[in-house]
Amino acid sequence: MKSITYIFSILFVLTIFSCSDDNDDNPEDLNKEIEGLIKVTEISNDEHIIEIYSTQAKLYQGYNELTLRIVDKLTDEFITNATLNWMPVMHMTDKNHSCPKSEISKVAGMKTTYEGFIIFQMAGMMNQGWDLTFNYDVDGNSYTAVGDIDVMMSEKQVVTVFTGTDDVRYILALIEPSDPEVKVNDMFAGLYKMESMMSFPVVKNFSIELDPRMPSMGNHSSPNNEDLVYDASQENYQGKLSLTMTGYWKLNLRLMNENSEVLKGELVTEENESSSLYLEIEF
């Protein structure tokens, strides 16, 4: 009996210590929340610094999955209860436009981090670059932060902008596989409509026919690919991509609307080496 009391008292002490640890917000523990990520840039105003993290050191043309963290300049502490909106804008000589993006949400199970994605349809150029505006609320106060961001050109075509036969401008971006392998890969793609210069809603319930080819191997194709269909929960298009070897693959696509009318792209045949709608992978 005595020993049980002893054990319980130890457990009690341990519990107290571990709780107080949590409350301490030990910076080392909190840094685990950005483990494996690289800080791309930060955008600040007088009150806060918004740190932007990605798996890569830079922002690239195409799909960018981003993790955010807000630091209070005064206390050096992380803001854990903000609600954020963002607006990337490309400033061109004659016009400004935005790009497809997600909402920003708190990362599940994390204290300090927020997440979202942006699909840059073009890279920044000389004298015409991207900036990123955050409008956010913390404890009932509204703030704004704006900063320029560098968006690098992707080596391969991972995003494409085109006009369908329905005269609508679309943006199609490769989301997965981000790390392709010789296997049957899950393939995700985002499809957006250019409603206005600043509005890019998700296109729902279309389908995308997939025909991956290796132009260097006599247009070799792979078996057991699955065409991409709309996934309502993730609001993107999902299918299967078989890659039989490493190297350069051209993912020939055909976009079809709900009525299975082809809006863009052609079938690959002996005569027609590739579709006008395609994405690229090289690994």
Next chain:
Amino acid sequence: MAQDIPADSIRVVDLDEIILIGREDLNNQKQDKPLSSVDDYLEKSSRITMIKRGNYAWEPAMNNMNSDRLAITIDGMQIFGACTDKMDPITSYVDVSNLSEANIKSGQQGAEHGSTIGGGIDLKLQKSTFGEERWDIGLDTGFESNGEAKIFSGEFNVSEDNFYVNTDIIYRKSGNYYAGDGIEVLYSQYEKYNISATAGFKTSEKGAIIGSVIYDRANDVGYPALPMDVSLARAVIGSVAYEHFNVNTEIDRWETKLYYNSIKHVMDDTKRPDVPIHMDMPGWSDTFGFYSKMDWNKADHHMIFKLDSYYNRSLAEMTMYPNDSEEKLMFMLTWPDVRTFNSGIYAEDEIALNKRENIKFSTRLAYQHERVADEFGLNSLQIFYPEMDDSRDRFLVNLSAAYSINNDRSKWNFSAGYGHRAPSVSEAYGFYLYNSYDNYDYIGNPYLNNEKSAEANINFDYDINKFSVGAVASFFYISDYIIGEIDPELSAMTIGANGVKIYTALDYATIVNTGLRMSYKFLNAFTLSGSMGYNLGQDDENNSLPMISPIEYGTALSYRKGMFNAQVDMKGATEQTNYGENYGESPTDAYTIFNINAGSNFYFGSQQLLIKAGVENIFDLFYSTYADWNGIPRKGRNVFLNISYIIK
């Protein structure tokens, strides 16, 4: 049952054959070309055809079945080639310098060394015996006009009461050979050498330890029938055995051997000018194994018991270099690091019913575990087989029974058998293996069942003094016959290939092999012999199988007196009418070629000189046979000279 091959090159028809290769037999002048390759020696067997992809490393086929259906071993050791395109049959990793004989057993009679359908070939290494103190040095050289082939070989052997050592080295080099009418066959060159050493130590009156090492290396080997050549084919083959003699009154011999061999094979196409894309295709095959074999005599029974296991690792990869050098290299695993563990028991009992009659039973039971060890490789195959497991187990059974009766003048042998074989690594796990024969890429099939064969054989010999005739017939009914089938949905990987075939199994296939032979001795020194063979192979829809011999025939007149011998022979085949059109085979034309050779032995005290010379394809005929991959032509006229010098 075993019979020597007579001096002529006419094929002998038998269920069991022993082809003698060693030096003792060189001295006996049994061979028309002593320094010919192991392949040439094997081709003398009526059961064996060598499939040629070039001038080097021919693939043995037996009973019209390719090497996947055979159990081929070197001194009982399992060795597996490292080339996905069968450019390195294991017979290419030994040479005449280190062999004493090739033990050839047809069908289920050949299951001693492995689960087989077509038969077994065991290449016996040359070993001295303990006993008298002696030594000898042998030097050989050969030259062939066609391809300017050069052969140099040397050996040194010592034996004492408790100890012996055999060492040898052989070097061969050939340029491109010329087919009939002086047409050069490009990329048919080769260069190889082979070094081996065997040593035996007697540990007691009844026991001995025998160790053996072979190093074989070929470079710059051309394969005119294929789009690629070989820059390196290298084998290291080692073993240690303990032999226990006269264990007791019943057990004659009990041999236990541990072995290891490692093969590296590198295909490359850098010397080919017009390839659509350059590629490297290295392959590795490593095998550990052991066997323990007991010869047991009890009353009228002669029994063999054998326990054996091996573990093989086969890995092959392909890297392709895009013409646009900015592009990343294209890489795939063509053999996904397949680990095969096989363990079996073999038992044989030969019973003398009386002075004339014999019966023989044999069985092999084996367990095989296969595993794809490389995740990259497993992922690759799962593109085709999403539910595929990384491993699979198999059980293999082989059974045979034979009855023979020797009358005064006639001899009959009847036998029947049933057996399994596991699919080869390529058949089960190959990934885009290009086959230039039918111009298809092949994908393995891990779900293949064991191939099963039921066979029946009859063999008859009749002697009247100087005249003898023989006939043989074998019938194989093979169920789940493994072969590639076109999948029109799939896109070829190899540029220019017609498409993709997936290994699959036909319900059944049948193969019939028949042969006749005769020989007549006259005027004491002359022998006239002749033989003919007819074979038929059909799939389950009565279409011809590929690589089945048309009617073949041969005749020879040989003369032997004292130290001198000579022979003229003729060989040929009819036009191939039953060819595997559905399997991408093109028919071959009829041909007849003539050869002549003569040789003599000279003795100077303890020294001996053997000279042998001859002309092959005397009339320089341009021809190819059904076994020539992609119809590459055979050698035109070739004049050869072999000289052996032995000091004892």
